[in-house]
Amino acid sequence: MALTSTILKERSLLGLKDLSRTEIETLLDRAAYWEQQPDKVIPVLKDRFVANMFFENSTRTRFSFEMAEKRLGAEVLNFAAAASSVEKGESIYDTVRTLESMGIHAGVIRLKPIGLLAQLAEKVNVPLVNAGDGNNEHPTQALLDLYTMRKEFGSLEGLRVSIIGDIKHSRVARSNLWALEKFGAKVKFCAPESMQAPELAEEAPYVTMDEALKADVVMMLRVQLERHATGILKSPEEYRFQYGLTEERAAKLAGHTIIMHPAPVNRDVEIDDALVESPKSRIFPQMRNGVPIRMAVMERALRL
Template sequence: MTLAQLKERSLLGLKDLDKEEIESILERAAYWEKHPVKVHGGQQGKFAANMFFENSTRTRFSFEVAEKRLGAEVINFSAAASSVEKGESIYDTVRTLESMGIDVGVIRLKPAGLLAELAEKIKVPLVNAGDGNNEHPTQALLDMYTMRKQFGSLRGLNVSIVGDILHSRVARSNLYALRKFGANVSFCAPDNMQAKELDAPYISMDEALKADVVMMLRVQLERHESGMLNSAEAYREQYGLTVERAQRIAPHAIIMHPAPVNRDVEIDGVLVEHPQSRIFPQMENGVPIRMAVIERALS
Protein backbone atom coordinates (compact mmCIF):
# COMPACT_ATOMS: atom_id res chain seq x y z
CA MET A 1 0.00 0.00 0.00
CA THR A 2 1.35 3.44 -0.91
CA LEU A 3 1.70 6.19 1.69
CA ALA A 4 -1.06 8.14 -0.09
CA GLN A 5 -3.46 5.17 0.16
CA LEU A 6 -2.55 4.71 3.82
CA LYS A 7 -3.28 8.36 4.52
CA GLU A 8 -6.64 8.09 2.74
CA ARG A 9 -7.70 5.11 4.83
CA SER A 10 -6.27 6.22 8.18
CA LEU A 11 -8.15 8.59 10.47
CA LEU A 12 -5.66 10.62 12.48
CA GLY A 13 -7.79 13.73 13.03
CA LEU A 14 -10.51 15.94 11.62
CA LYS A 15 -8.51 19.17 11.38
CA ASP A 16 -7.12 18.23 7.96
CA LEU A 17 -9.98 16.01 6.76
CA ASP A 18 -12.14 17.66 4.13
CA LYS A 19 -15.86 18.15 4.52
CA GLU A 20 -16.76 15.65 1.77
CA GLU A 21 -14.78 12.89 3.48
CA ILE A 22 -16.47 13.58 6.84
CA GLU A 23 -19.84 13.62 5.05
CA SER A 24 -19.19 10.20 3.52
CA ILE A 25 -18.37 8.72 6.97
CA LEU A 26 -21.60 10.17 8.43
CA GLU A 27 -23.62 8.80 5.48
CA ARG A 28 -22.08 5.35 5.82
CA ALA A 29 -22.79 5.36 9.56
CA ALA A 30 -26.47 6.05 8.78
CA TYR A 31 -26.41 2.96 6.55
CA TRP A 32 -24.94 0.82 9.35
CA GLU A 33 -27.37 2.18 11.91
CA LYS A 34 -30.30 0.96 9.78
CA HIS A 35 -28.60 -2.33 8.85
CA PRO A 36 -30.90 -5.11 10.11
CA VAL A 37 -28.25 -7.83 10.54
CA LYS A 38 -26.20 -7.38 13.69
CA VAL A 39 -23.08 -9.17 12.44
CA HIS A 40 -22.15 -8.54 8.83
CA GLY A 41 -19.31 -10.69 7.50
CA GLY A 42 -17.89 -8.14 5.06
CA GLN A 43 -14.52 -7.89 6.80
CA GLN A 44 -14.12 -11.57 7.64
CA GLY A 45 -10.51 -12.68 7.65
CA LYS A 46 -9.28 -9.15 8.52
CA PHE A 47 -7.52 -8.46 11.83
CA ALA A 48 -8.14 -5.29 13.83
CA ALA A 49 -5.85 -4.45 16.77
CA ASN A 50 -7.07 -2.11 19.49
CA MET A 51 -3.93 -0.69 21.09
CA PHE A 52 -4.78 1.32 24.17
CA PHE A 53 -1.76 2.88 25.86
CA GLU A 54 -4.16 5.00 27.91
CA ASN A 55 -7.19 3.65 29.74
CA SER A 56 -10.61 3.83 28.17
CA THR A 57 -13.50 1.44 28.65
CA ARG A 58 -16.21 3.04 26.50
CA THR A 59 -14.13 3.85 23.44
CA ARG A 60 -12.43 0.44 23.38
CA PHE A 61 -15.71 -1.46 23.77
CA SER A 62 -17.35 0.69 21.10
CA PHE A 63 -14.55 -0.05 18.62
CA GLU A 64 -14.61 -3.74 19.53
CA VAL A 65 -18.37 -4.01 18.96
CA ALA A 66 -17.98 -2.14 15.64
CA GLU A 67 -15.15 -4.43 14.47
CA LYS A 68 -17.01 -7.60 15.45
CA ARG A 69 -20.20 -6.40 13.76
CA LEU A 70 -18.16 -6.05 10.55
CA GLY A 71 -16.93 -9.63 10.95
CA ALA A 72 -13.28 -8.77 11.72
CA GLU A 73 -11.07 -10.68 14.17
CA VAL A 74 -10.20 -8.47 17.14
CA ILE A 75 -6.96 -8.29 19.12
CA ASN A 76 -6.98 -6.13 22.25
CA PHE A 77 -3.81 -4.70 23.75
CA SER A 78 -3.91 -2.43 26.77
CA ALA A 79 -0.91 -1.19 28.67
CA ALA A 80 -0.81 0.49 32.05
CA ALA A 81 0.64 3.96 31.54
CA SER A 82 3.64 3.11 33.72
CA SER A 83 4.86 0.21 31.57
CA VAL A 84 4.74 2.06 28.27
CA GLU A 85 5.81 5.63 28.96
CA LYS A 86 8.40 5.99 26.25
CA GLY A 87 7.55 6.70 22.63
CA GLU A 88 10.04 4.03 21.65
CA SER A 89 8.16 1.29 23.51
CA ILE A 90 4.87 2.35 21.92
CA TYR A 91 6.50 2.26 18.48
CA ASP A 92 7.94 -1.22 19.16
CA THR A 93 4.54 -2.53 20.28
CA VAL A 94 2.73 -1.19 17.23
CA ARG A 95 5.50 -2.40 14.94
CA THR A 96 5.28 -5.88 16.53
CA LEU A 97 1.55 -6.14 15.88
CA GLU A 98 2.07 -4.85 12.33
CA SER A 99 4.70 -7.60 11.80
CA MET A 100 2.15 -10.20 12.94
CA GLY A 101 -0.18 -9.19 10.11
CA ILE A 102 -2.86 -6.86 11.47
CA ASP A 103 -4.92 -4.99 8.85
CA VAL A 104 -5.83 -1.92 10.93
CA GLY A 105 -4.62 -0.45 14.21
CA VAL A 106 -6.83 1.58 16.53
CA ILE A 107 -4.64 3.59 18.88
CA ARG A 108 -5.14 5.65 22.00
CA LEU A 109 -2.06 7.22 23.56
CA LYS A 110 -0.99 10.05 25.82
CA PRO A 111 1.93 11.74 24.04
CA ALA A 112 0.61 14.33 21.57
CA GLY A 113 2.32 14.25 18.18
CA LEU A 114 3.45 10.63 18.43
CA LEU A 115 0.57 9.28 16.35
CA ALA A 116 1.58 11.36 13.31
CA GLU A 117 5.13 9.95 13.61
CA LEU A 118 3.80 6.37 13.86
CA ALA A 119 1.63 6.91 10.78
CA GLU A 120 4.76 7.75 8.76
CA LYS A 121 6.46 4.46 9.73
CA ILE A 122 3.67 1.89 10.12
CA LYS A 123 2.38 0.32 6.90
CA VAL A 124 -1.23 -0.34 7.95
CA PRO A 125 -4.05 2.21 8.34
CA LEU A 126 -4.23 3.74 11.81
CA VAL A 127 -7.31 5.12 13.55
CA ASN A 128 -6.95 7.70 16.30
CA ALA A 129 -8.93 6.72 19.40
CA GLY A 130 -7.66 9.79 21.28
CA ASP A 131 -4.12 11.17 21.33
CA GLY A 132 -3.03 13.35 24.24
CA ASN A 133 -4.85 16.66 24.22
CA ASN A 134 -4.72 16.76 20.44
CA GLU A 135 -7.75 15.07 18.81
CA HIS A 136 -10.46 12.45 19.30
CA PRO A 137 -11.95 12.22 15.79
CA THR A 138 -14.46 9.39 16.24
CA GLN A 139 -15.96 11.12 19.29
CA ALA A 140 -16.52 14.32 17.31
CA LEU A 141 -17.97 12.29 14.41
CA LEU A 142 -20.50 10.60 16.68
CA ASP A 143 -21.29 13.99 18.26
CA MET A 144 -21.96 15.49 14.82
CA TYR A 145 -24.01 12.45 13.85
CA THR A 146 -26.11 12.88 17.02
CA MET A 147 -26.64 16.60 16.30
CA ARG A 148 -27.57 15.94 12.69
CA LYS A 149 -30.14 13.31 13.68
CA GLN A 150 -31.67 15.84 16.05
CA PHE A 151 -31.61 18.98 13.91
CA GLY A 152 -31.37 17.69 10.33
CA SER A 153 -28.48 20.02 9.48
CA LEU A 154 -25.40 21.43 11.20
CA ARG A 155 -25.37 24.73 9.31
CA GLY A 156 -26.07 27.68 11.60
CA LEU A 157 -26.29 25.45 14.68
CA ASN A 158 -25.03 27.11 17.88
CA VAL A 159 -22.90 24.71 19.91
CA SER A 160 -21.45 25.66 23.28
CA ILE A 161 -18.74 23.44 24.78
CA VAL A 162 -18.33 23.88 28.54
CA GLY A 163 -15.48 22.74 30.74
CA ASP A 164 -11.78 21.92 30.56
CA ILE A 165 -11.05 23.10 27.02
CA LEU A 166 -7.31 23.20 27.70
CA HIS A 167 -6.97 19.43 28.03
CA SER A 168 -9.87 18.45 25.76
CA ARG A 169 -9.24 16.57 22.53
CA VAL A 170 -13.04 16.30 22.19
CA ALA A 171 -13.39 20.11 22.10
CA ARG A 172 -10.65 20.39 19.47
CA SER A 173 -12.03 17.73 17.11
CA ASN A 174 -15.55 19.13 17.43
CA LEU A 175 -14.35 22.69 16.75
CA TYR A 176 -12.39 21.68 13.64
CA ALA A 177 -15.17 19.54 12.15
CA LEU A 178 -18.30 21.51 13.08
CA ARG A 179 -16.89 24.67 11.53
CA LYS A 180 -16.51 22.92 8.17
CA PHE A 181 -20.29 22.37 8.24
CA GLY A 182 -21.17 25.96 9.11
CA ALA A 183 -21.92 25.49 12.83
CA ASN A 184 -21.02 28.20 15.36
CA VAL A 185 -18.85 26.88 18.20
CA SER A 186 -18.31 28.77 21.46
CA PHE A 187 -16.36 27.75 24.56
CA CYS A 188 -17.11 28.35 28.21
CA ALA A 189 -14.36 27.66 30.76
CA PRO A 190 -12.61 29.04 33.83
CA ASP A 191 -9.42 31.02 33.01
CA ASN A 192 -7.12 28.14 33.96
CA MET A 193 -8.98 25.71 31.68
CA GLN A 194 -8.94 27.84 28.51
CA ALA A 195 -6.93 26.99 25.40
CA LYS A 196 -5.90 30.39 24.07
CA GLU A 197 -4.47 28.96 20.83
CA LEU A 198 -7.90 27.80 19.63
CA ASP A 199 -9.73 30.34 17.56
CA ALA A 200 -13.17 30.34 19.18
CA PRO A 201 -14.98 32.87 21.38
CA TYR A 202 -15.26 32.31 25.14
CA ILE A 203 -18.68 33.10 26.56
CA SER A 204 -20.30 33.14 30.02
CA MET A 205 -22.23 30.19 31.44
CA ASP A 206 -25.46 32.18 31.03
CA GLU A 207 -24.69 32.67 27.32
CA ALA A 208 -23.69 29.02 26.90
CA LEU A 209 -27.14 27.90 28.07
CA LYS A 210 -28.75 29.72 25.12
CA ALA A 211 -27.17 27.39 22.52
CA ASP A 212 -28.91 24.67 20.50
CA VAL A 213 -26.38 22.15 21.82
CA VAL A 214 -24.93 22.42 25.33
CA MET A 215 -21.98 20.04 25.50
CA MET A 216 -20.49 19.45 28.94
CA LEU A 217 -16.94 18.09 29.19
CA ARG A 218 -15.63 15.76 31.84
CA VAL A 219 -13.54 17.73 34.31
CA GLN A 220 -10.40 16.14 35.68
CA LEU A 221 -9.98 18.22 38.80
CA GLU A 222 -6.70 16.47 39.61
CA ARG A 223 -5.15 18.43 36.73
CA HIS A 224 -6.11 21.70 38.41
CA GLU A 225 -5.05 21.37 42.03
CA SER A 226 -3.37 24.76 41.92
CA GLY A 227 -6.27 26.42 40.10
CA MET A 228 -9.08 28.45 41.58
CA LEU A 229 -11.65 25.74 40.98
CA ASN A 230 -9.91 22.90 42.72
CA SER A 231 -13.01 21.50 44.39
CA ALA A 232 -15.90 19.68 42.76
CA GLU A 233 -18.39 21.85 44.65
CA ALA A 234 -16.84 25.11 43.44
CA TYR A 235 -16.74 23.85 39.87
CA ARG A 236 -20.36 22.68 39.93
CA GLU A 237 -21.49 25.99 41.40
CA GLN A 238 -19.88 28.06 38.64
CA TYR A 239 -19.72 25.80 35.56
CA GLY A 240 -21.86 22.74 36.27
CA LEU A 241 -25.10 22.01 34.46
CA THR A 242 -27.33 22.04 37.53
CA VAL A 243 -31.05 21.29 37.58
CA GLU A 244 -31.68 25.03 37.96
CA ARG A 245 -29.52 25.90 34.92
CA ALA A 246 -31.08 23.14 32.83
CA GLN A 247 -34.46 24.85 33.22
CA ARG A 248 -33.05 27.78 31.24
CA ILE A 249 -32.13 25.69 28.19
CA ALA A 250 -34.41 26.21 25.17
CA PRO A 251 -37.11 23.52 24.70
CA HIS A 252 -35.56 22.44 21.37
CA ALA A 253 -31.98 22.29 22.70
CA ILE A 254 -30.07 19.13 23.62
CA ILE A 255 -27.53 18.27 26.32
CA MET A 256 -24.43 16.30 25.34
CA HIS A 257 -21.39 14.83 27.12
CA PRO A 258 -18.59 12.58 25.78
CA ALA A 259 -18.69 10.42 28.96
CA PRO A 260 -17.67 9.08 31.40
CA VAL A 261 -19.74 11.53 33.41
CA ASN A 262 -18.76 12.90 36.80
CA ARG A 263 -22.29 13.03 38.16
CA ASP A 264 -23.00 16.10 40.30
CA VAL A 265 -19.78 17.81 39.16
CA GLU A 266 -20.09 18.99 35.54
CA ILE A 267 -23.70 17.78 35.30
CA ASP A 268 -26.26 16.90 37.96
CA GLY A 269 -26.95 13.17 38.05
CA VAL A 270 -30.69 13.51 37.40
CA LEU A 271 -29.96 15.31 34.11
CA VAL A 272 -27.95 12.45 32.57
CA GLU A 273 -31.18 10.82 31.35
CA HIS A 274 -33.23 14.03 31.14
CA PRO A 275 -35.61 14.11 28.09
CA GLN A 276 -33.28 16.66 26.43
CA SER A 277 -30.12 14.67 27.19
CA ARG A 278 -28.49 12.73 24.35
CA ILE A 279 -25.67 11.19 26.43
CA PHE A 280 -26.70 7.54 25.98
CA PRO A 281 -27.82 8.00 22.33
CA GLN A 282 -24.32 9.43 21.69
CA MET A 283 -22.80 6.14 22.90
CA GLU A 284 -25.26 4.22 20.74
CA ASN A 285 -24.28 6.30 17.70
CA GLY A 286 -20.60 5.57 18.37
CA VAL A 287 -20.95 2.01 17.05
CA PRO A 288 -22.20 2.80 13.49
CA ILE A 289 -19.71 5.70 13.27
CA ARG A 290 -16.83 3.39 14.19
CA MET A 291 -18.12 0.71 11.81
CA ALA A 292 -17.92 3.29 9.02
CA VAL A 293 -14.39 4.34 10.07
CA ILE A 294 -13.08 0.76 10.39
CA GLU A 295 -14.69 -0.28 7.09
CA ARG A 296 -13.05 2.73 5.42
CA ALA A 297 -9.67 1.66 6.82
CA LEU A 298 -10.06 -1.95 5.68
CA SER A 299 -11.57 -1.47 2.22
Protein backbone atom coordinates in the same frame (compact mmCIF):
# COMPACT_ATOMS: atom_id res chain seq x y z
CA MET B 1 0.90 -6.24 -0.53
CA ALA B 2 2.36 -2.96 0.69
CA LEU B 3 -0.06 -0.04 0.64
CA THR B 4 1.02 3.16 -1.04
CA SER B 5 1.34 6.28 1.10
CA THR B 6 -1.71 7.74 -0.68
CA ILE B 7 -3.90 4.74 0.14
CA LEU B 8 -2.63 4.69 3.73
CA LYS B 9 -3.54 8.35 4.13
CA GLU B 10 -7.00 7.78 2.65
CA ARG B 11 -7.70 4.87 4.98
CA SER B 12 -6.17 6.26 8.17
CA LEU B 13 -8.03 8.63 10.46
CA LEU B 14 -5.58 10.70 12.48
CA GLY B 15 -7.79 13.75 13.04
CA LEU B 16 -10.60 15.90 11.65
CA LYS B 17 -8.68 19.15 11.26
CA ASP B 18 -7.35 18.07 7.86
CA LEU B 19 -10.37 16.01 6.80
CA SER B 20 -12.67 17.65 4.27
CA ARG B 21 -16.34 18.29 4.83
CA THR B 22 -17.12 15.80 2.05
CA GLU B 23 -15.06 13.07 3.72
CA ILE B 24 -16.79 13.70 7.04
CA GLU B 25 -20.22 13.64 5.40
CA THR B 26 -19.35 10.34 3.72
CA LEU B 27 -18.53 8.80 7.11
CA LEU B 28 -21.74 10.18 8.67
CA ASP B 29 -23.81 8.83 5.79
CA ARG B 30 -22.13 5.43 5.98
CA ALA B 31 -22.77 5.33 9.73
CA ALA B 32 -26.46 5.94 9.02
CA TYR B 33 -26.37 2.98 6.62
CA TRP B 34 -24.84 0.71 9.25
CA GLU B 35 -27.25 1.88 11.94
CA GLN B 36 -30.20 0.88 9.75
CA GLN B 37 -28.98 -2.69 9.17
CA PRO B 38 -31.13 -5.22 11.06
CA ASP B 39 -28.44 -7.89 11.26
CA LYS B 40 -26.09 -7.65 14.21
CA VAL B 41 -23.11 -9.05 12.27
CA ILE B 42 -22.44 -8.29 8.60
CA PRO B 43 -19.00 -9.81 7.86
CA VAL B 44 -17.73 -7.43 5.18
CA LEU B 45 -14.34 -7.46 6.95
CA LYS B 46 -14.08 -11.23 7.34
CA ASP B 47 -10.44 -12.39 7.56
CA ARG B 48 -9.20 -8.87 8.30
CA PHE B 49 -7.17 -8.46 11.48
CA VAL B 50 -7.25 -5.26 13.54
CA ALA B 51 -5.35 -4.47 16.73
CA ASN B 52 -6.82 -2.13 19.33
CA MET B 53 -3.70 -0.66 20.94
CA PHE B 54 -4.57 1.35 24.04
CA PHE B 55 -1.55 2.93 25.70
CA GLU B 56 -3.94 5.03 27.78
CA ASN B 57 -6.85 3.74 29.82
CA SER B 58 -10.27 3.61 28.21
CA THR B 59 -13.40 1.57 28.65
CA ARG B 60 -16.18 2.99 26.47
CA THR B 61 -14.00 3.86 23.48
CA ARG B 62 -12.27 0.47 23.39
CA PHE B 63 -15.50 -1.49 23.76
CA SER B 64 -17.18 0.69 21.14
CA PHE B 65 -14.39 0.01 18.64
CA GLU B 66 -14.43 -3.69 19.46
CA MET B 67 -18.18 -3.90 19.01
CA ALA B 68 -17.91 -2.09 15.66
CA GLU B 69 -15.09 -4.32 14.45
CA LYS B 70 -16.83 -7.54 15.45
CA ARG B 71 -20.10 -6.46 13.89
CA LEU B 72 -18.18 -6.13 10.62
CA GLY B 73 -16.72 -9.62 11.06
CA ALA B 74 -13.10 -8.56 11.67
CA GLU B 75 -10.69 -10.56 13.84
CA VAL B 76 -9.84 -8.39 16.84
CA LEU B 77 -6.69 -8.27 18.97
CA ASN B 78 -6.91 -6.19 22.12
CA PHE B 79 -3.74 -4.75 23.58
CA ALA B 80 -3.60 -3.01 26.97
CA ALA B 81 -0.37 -1.23 27.90
CA ALA B 82 -0.70 -2.04 31.59
CA ALA B 83 -0.15 -5.74 30.88
CA SER B 84 2.35 -5.32 28.07
CA SER B 85 6.02 -4.96 27.26
CA VAL B 86 5.57 -1.18 27.28
CA GLU B 87 5.63 -1.47 31.07
CA LYS B 88 9.06 -3.05 30.67
CA GLY B 89 10.30 -0.22 28.49
CA GLU B 90 9.37 -1.36 24.99
CA SER B 91 8.59 1.72 22.94
CA ILE B 92 5.17 2.40 21.46
CA TYR B 93 6.76 2.38 18.00
CA ASP B 94 8.28 -1.08 18.56
CA THR B 95 4.96 -2.39 19.82
CA VAL B 96 3.10 -1.14 16.75
CA ARG B 97 5.81 -2.47 14.42
CA THR B 98 5.68 -5.84 16.18
CA LEU B 99 1.95 -6.15 15.62
CA GLU B 100 2.37 -4.98 12.02
CA SER B 101 5.00 -7.70 11.52
CA MET B 102 2.56 -10.29 12.83
CA GLY B 103 0.13 -9.39 10.06
CA ILE B 104 -2.50 -6.94 11.30
CA HIS B 105 -4.32 -4.98 8.61
CA ALA B 106 -5.06 -1.87 10.69
CA GLY B 107 -4.43 -0.45 14.13
CA VAL B 108 -6.60 1.61 16.46
CA ILE B 109 -4.37 3.62 18.81
CA ARG B 110 -4.96 5.66 21.95
CA LEU B 111 -1.92 7.32 23.52
CA LYS B 112 -0.83 10.31 25.57
CA PRO B 113 2.16 11.82 23.71
CA ILE B 114 1.05 14.53 21.26
CA GLY B 115 2.48 14.26 17.75
CA LEU B 116 3.59 10.64 18.10
CA LEU B 117 0.64 9.22 16.18
CA ALA B 118 1.47 11.24 13.05
CA GLN B 119 5.08 10.01 13.26
CA LEU B 120 3.93 6.39 13.62
CA ALA B 121 1.65 6.77 10.60
CA GLU B 122 4.66 7.77 8.50
CA LYS B 123 6.67 4.72 9.57
CA VAL B 124 4.23 1.82 9.46
CA ASN B 125 2.48 0.31 6.49
CA VAL B 126 -0.99 -0.25 7.91
CA PRO B 127 -3.81 2.31 8.32
CA LEU B 128 -4.01 3.82 11.79
CA VAL B 129 -7.12 5.16 13.51
CA ASN B 130 -6.80 7.73 16.28
CA ALA B 131 -8.76 6.71 19.39
CA GLY B 132 -7.52 9.79 21.25
CA ASP B 133 -4.03 11.30 21.36
CA GLY B 134 -3.07 13.57 24.25
CA ASN B 135 -5.06 16.79 24.13
CA ASN B 136 -4.75 16.91 20.34
CA GLU B 137 -7.73 15.13 18.74
CA HIS B 138 -10.36 12.44 19.29
CA PRO B 139 -11.87 12.18 15.80
CA THR B 140 -14.33 9.33 16.28
CA GLN B 141 -15.81 11.02 19.36
CA ALA B 142 -16.40 14.20 17.37
CA LEU B 143 -17.86 12.19 14.48
CA LEU B 144 -20.37 10.51 16.77
CA ASP B 145 -21.16 13.92 18.28
CA LEU B 146 -21.83 15.38 14.82
CA TYR B 147 -23.87 12.32 13.93
CA THR B 148 -25.97 12.80 17.08
CA MET B 149 -26.52 16.49 16.26
CA ARG B 150 -27.41 15.78 12.63
CA LYS B 151 -29.96 13.16 13.68
CA GLU B 152 -31.50 15.67 16.07
CA PHE B 153 -31.56 18.78 13.88
CA GLY B 154 -31.30 17.44 10.32
CA SER B 155 -28.43 19.78 9.46
CA LEU B 156 -25.32 21.17 11.12
CA GLU B 157 -25.39 24.43 9.16
CA GLY B 158 -25.76 27.41 11.49
CA LEU B 159 -26.12 25.21 14.57
CA ARG B 160 -25.12 26.99 17.79
CA VAL B 161 -22.92 24.70 19.85
CA SER B 162 -21.51 25.63 23.28
CA ILE B 163 -18.69 23.52 24.68
CA ILE B 164 -18.27 24.02 28.41
CA GLY B 165 -15.49 22.88 30.71
CA ASP B 166 -11.81 21.98 30.53
CA ILE B 167 -11.07 23.18 26.99
CA LYS B 168 -7.33 23.30 27.66
CA HIS B 169 -6.94 19.55 28.08
CA SER B 170 -9.79 18.47 25.78
CA ARG B 171 -9.12 16.63 22.54
CA VAL B 172 -12.91 16.28 22.22
CA ALA B 173 -13.34 20.07 22.12
CA ARG B 174 -10.67 20.41 19.46
CA SER B 175 -11.98 17.70 17.14
CA ASN B 176 -15.54 19.02 17.48
CA LEU B 177 -14.38 22.57 16.75
CA TRP B 178 -12.45 21.60 13.60
CA ALA B 179 -15.33 19.48 12.29
CA LEU B 180 -18.22 21.79 13.16
CA GLU B 181 -16.48 24.76 11.55
CA LYS B 182 -16.47 22.94 8.21
CA PHE B 183 -20.28 22.73 8.35
CA GLY B 184 -20.91 26.36 9.22
CA ALA B 185 -21.87 25.69 12.83
CA LYS B 186 -21.20 28.42 15.39
CA VAL B 187 -19.05 27.17 18.25
CA LYS B 188 -18.58 28.97 21.56
CA PHE B 189 -16.44 27.95 24.52
CA CYS B 190 -17.03 28.51 28.21
CA ALA B 191 -14.32 27.72 30.74
CA PRO B 192 -12.57 29.03 33.84
CA GLU B 193 -9.46 30.99 32.89
CA SER B 194 -7.21 28.17 34.10
CA MET B 195 -8.97 25.74 31.71
CA GLN B 196 -8.95 27.90 28.60
CA ALA B 197 -6.83 27.20 25.52
CA PRO B 198 -5.92 30.74 24.36
CA GLU B 199 -4.75 29.50 20.96
CA LEU B 200 -8.34 28.47 20.14
CA ALA B 201 -9.89 31.85 20.99
CA GLU B 202 -9.62 33.04 17.37
CA GLU B 203 -11.66 30.03 16.25
CA ALA B 204 -14.33 30.12 18.95
CA PRO B 205 -14.98 32.93 21.46
CA TYR B 206 -15.02 32.34 25.20
CA VAL B 207 -18.33 33.43 26.70
CA THR B 208 -20.02 33.52 30.09
CA MET B 209 -22.04 30.60 31.39
CA ASP B 210 -25.31 32.50 30.86
CA GLU B 211 -24.33 33.20 27.24
CA ALA B 212 -23.24 29.59 26.67
CA LEU B 213 -26.69 28.34 27.65
CA LYS B 214 -28.17 30.21 24.66
CA ALA B 215 -27.41 27.40 22.22
CA ASP B 216 -28.93 24.52 20.31
CA VAL B 217 -26.39 22.10 21.77
CA VAL B 218 -24.85 22.41 25.23
CA MET B 219 -21.89 20.05 25.42
CA MET B 220 -20.43 19.53 28.88
CA LEU B 221 -16.87 18.23 29.20
CA ARG B 222 -15.62 15.94 31.92
CA VAL B 223 -13.76 17.90 34.56
CA GLN B 224 -10.45 16.14 34.91
CA LEU B 225 -10.21 16.53 38.65
CA GLU B 226 -6.80 14.92 38.72
CA ARG B 227 -5.32 17.80 36.71
CA HIS B 228 -6.49 20.63 38.96
CA ALA B 229 -5.60 20.66 42.62
CA THR B 230 -5.93 24.41 43.12
CA GLY B 231 -7.90 27.39 41.85
CA ILE B 232 -11.51 26.89 40.84
CA LEU B 233 -11.22 23.17 41.35
CA LYS B 234 -10.21 23.40 44.97
CA SER B 235 -13.57 21.69 45.42
CA PRO B 236 -15.96 19.97 42.98
CA GLU B 237 -18.79 21.90 44.66
CA GLU B 238 -17.21 25.22 43.73
CA TYR B 239 -16.83 24.12 40.09
CA ARG B 240 -20.45 22.98 39.96
CA PHE B 241 -21.60 26.29 41.43
CA GLN B 242 -19.78 28.34 38.78
CA TYR B 243 -19.61 26.14 35.68
CA GLY B 244 -21.78 23.09 36.24
CA LEU B 245 -24.98 22.41 34.33
CA THR B 246 -27.30 22.45 37.31
CA GLU B 247 -31.02 21.74 37.21
CA GLU B 248 -31.58 25.46 37.75
CA ARG B 249 -29.46 26.38 34.73
CA ALA B 250 -31.00 23.63 32.60
CA ALA B 251 -34.44 25.09 33.28
CA LYS B 252 -33.34 28.17 31.28
CA LEU B 253 -32.46 26.19 28.15
CA ALA B 254 -34.63 26.60 25.06
CA GLY B 255 -37.20 23.89 24.44
CA HIS B 256 -35.27 22.38 21.53
CA THR B 257 -31.82 22.50 23.15
CA ILE B 258 -30.09 19.18 23.76
CA ILE B 259 -27.45 18.28 26.36
CA MET B 260 -24.39 16.29 25.34
CA HIS B 261 -21.32 14.92 27.12
CA PRO B 262 -18.48 12.69 25.81
CA ALA B 263 -18.41 10.73 29.12
CA PRO B 264 -17.35 9.51 31.57
CA VAL B 265 -19.59 11.83 33.54
CA ASN B 266 -18.75 13.29 36.92
CA ARG B 267 -22.32 13.42 38.18
CA ASP B 268 -23.08 16.47 40.31
CA VAL B 269 -19.86 18.18 39.24
CA GLU B 270 -20.07 19.33 35.60
CA ILE B 271 -23.66 18.12 35.28
CA ASP B 272 -26.33 17.35 37.84
CA ASP B 273 -27.22 13.70 38.27
CA ALA B 274 -30.89 14.33 37.45
CA LEU B 275 -29.96 15.74 34.01
CA VAL B 276 -27.82 12.84 32.76
CA GLU B 277 -30.83 10.80 31.61
CA SER B 278 -33.35 13.64 31.38
CA PRO B 279 -35.47 14.18 28.22
CA LYS B 280 -33.02 16.80 26.95
CA SER B 281 -29.99 14.57 27.40
CA ARG B 282 -28.44 12.70 24.48
CA ILE B 283 -25.54 11.28 26.51
CA PHE B 284 -26.45 7.61 26.16
CA PRO B 285 -27.65 7.97 22.54
CA GLN B 286 -24.19 9.45 21.83
CA MET B 287 -22.60 6.24 23.11
CA ARG B 288 -24.98 4.15 21.02
CA ASN B 289 -24.15 6.23 17.94
CA GLY B 290 -20.45 5.52 18.48
CA VAL B 291 -20.81 1.97 17.17
CA PRO B 292 -22.13 2.77 13.65
CA ILE B 293 -19.67 5.67 13.40
CA ARG B 294 -16.76 3.38 14.24
CA MET B 295 -18.12 0.76 11.85
CA ALA B 296 -17.89 3.37 9.09
CA VAL B 297 -14.36 4.34 10.15
CA MET B 298 -13.11 0.74 10.37
CA GLU B 299 -14.71 -0.19 7.04
CA ARG B 300 -12.84 2.74 5.50
CA ALA B 301 -9.58 1.57 7.09
CA LEU B 302 -9.92 -2.10 6.24
CA ARG B 303 -11.82 -2.24 2.98
CA LEU B 304 -10.34 -4.66 0.48
